Amino acid sequence: MNLAIVIAVVLALVSTTLTNLAYLREHDAAAELPVLCLRRPLQSARLLLEDRSWMLGFAMESSGFLLYAAALALAPLTLVQSIGAGGIGILAFAIARFARRRLSGRERTAVILSVTGLVALAISLADGGDHGGGGDVVPILLWVGLTVGVAIVLVGFGRRLLGIAVADAAAGGLLFSIGDVSTKVATEGQARLGFIAALVVGYTGGTALLQRGYQAGGALTVAGIATLLTNALPIVAGTVVLDEPVPSGALGGIRLLAFAAVIAGAVLLARPEKPSETQARRAATTGDPTTAALGLGDTAADGK
Secondary structure, eight states, X not given: OOHHHHHHHHHHHHHHHHHHHXXXXXXXXXXXXXXXXXXXXXXXXXXXXXXXXXXXXXXXHHHHHHHHHXXXXXXXXXXXXXXXXTHHHHHHHHHHHTSOOOOOHHHHHHHHHHHHHHHHHHXXXXXXXXXXXXXXXXXXXXXXXXXXXXXXXXXXIIHHHHOHHHHHHHHHHHHHHHHHHHHHHHTTOGGGGGGHHHHHHHHHHHHHHHHHHHXXXXXXXXXXXXXXXXXXXXXXXXXXXXXXXXXXXXXXXXXXHHHHHHHHHHHHHHSOOOHHHHHHHHHHHHOOHHHHHHTTTOHXXXXX
C-alpha cells in the first residue's frame, strides 16, 4: 500500500467509529422525542434541531462524513466501504459498553456473522483493491435511480410487511448508499460535481428515515441494518458501475461468502423480537423487573 492508501485507511477507521457512536446517541435522543412524521418535515426537523443531545450526535456524524469524504479522495470506494462496514461491530460494542445492555444471543450471532463477512470483504480486496476506475455516468445514474425506487417501495409498502423499524432502516440505508456512491463520484471533480445534488438528497432522506426508525426499534436493529446496506451496496456499485477491480479465483469466492454472511447477519437483525426477548431487553435497560414481568414499555413503539 502507498502512503495515500494508509492515510485513507486511518481516516476511514476514525470515520466509522465517530459515525456509529453518533448513531447510538441519535437513537437515544430520537426515542425520547414526540413521534416524528415524514408528512410534517418542518415540525419533525424542529424537534430534532432543538434537542441538544441529538444535535451532538448529528455533529459527530457530520464529522465522520467529512473524514469519509477525505478517505474517498485518496482510495477506491470498495476499500473505504469495507473498512467502514465494520462499524456494526463498533455499534454493538458501544451498546454493550455505554448503553449498559447485554446483547441477546440472536444479536450476538448477527454481529459475528456481519463482522466476519465484512472482514472477508476486506480480504477479498487484497488483490487490486488499492486502485479503481471512474465508470460511465449513465450506469451510475441508473444505479442511483434503481436504488431510489427500491427505497420508495420500502417506505410505501415495506412497513406493513417488515414493520416500521426494519423498513425505515432498510430504506435509510439505501439512501445513505446513494450518498456514499455520489460522494465518491463527486470527488473526481469537473462535471461529476453535479452528483453533489444526489449526495445531499441521499444523506438527507437517509437521516430522516433513520430517526423515524429509531423511534420504533432498537439502535442495533435500525442502525445495524442501515450500516450493512450503506456499506455493502457501494462495494457492489464500485465493482459494477465504477469499474473498480473484480477479484478472481479464491478471492472472488471469499467475496461471495462475505456477502452471504453479511446478508445472514442482516436477516437476523431484521427479525422481530419475541415478547420474552423484548421484555428482557427492557429490564436490562431500565433495571425495572416489573416492566419485564408485565411486558410494558413497547406499546408506544409498536403504535408509532
